[in-house]
Amino acid sequence: MQDILNQKAGIDLADRPTRIRVIGHTYLVDFGPSTQPRFHTVNKQRSCSCQLKENCPAIEAVAEYLRNGGQRAPDPMPPCPICGAEIVRDRKWDGKYTKELGWRCTVGGLRHFLDAKAERIKEALRRNQTAVSEHESAAGR
Numbered sequence: 001m002q003d004i005l006n007q008k009a010g011i012d013l014a015d016r017p018t019r020i021r022v023i024g025h026t027y028l029v030d031f032g033p034s035t036q037p038r039f040h041t042v043n044k045q046r047s048c049s050c051q052l053k054e055n056c057p058a059i060e061a062v063a064e065y066l067r068n069g070g071q072r073a074p075d076p077m078p079p080c081p082i083c084g085a086e087i088v089r090d091r092k093w094d095g096k097y098t099k100e101l102g103w104r105c106t107v108g109g110l111r112h113f114l115d116a117k118a119e120r121i122k123e124a125l126r127r128n129q130t131a132v133s134e135h136e137s138a139a140g141r
């Protein structure tokens, strides 16, 4: 017979083979086959994907796991500056000199990363040109 996860009190973490894995920016909690629902996804806001949300014992399991030196989920990346979609880290494109983090857009791929980079360069050039023309007009007087 399988247990049903109805209330926090009904779950005893101690004698369950709880396993936790970092998936993206969340923690996947596996309470083992005798607990239903078996898998819970806990996000960084300490809320679970199941009906129990903030009251899910999976959150306590994640806290315990972190206290015991478990791997921390990385912080989410800001959205794509071109289209606002989610972006994922791409270490290949980390800036060697600028120390900028490389990424690719889940919608536009690497193109949006390069577009954003090009935008920044154009913006810098515009600022530079403005500085130059201000200088020139000052000199012309």
Ligand SMILES: [Zn+2]
Residues within 6 Å of the ligand: 040, 041, 048, 049, 050, 051, 052, 053, 056, 057, 058
């Ligand atoms: Zn849950």
Ligand SMILES: [Zn+2]
Residues within 6 Å of the ligand: 080, 081, 082, 083, 084, 085, 105, 106, 107, 108, 109, 112
């Ligand atoms: Zn994009």
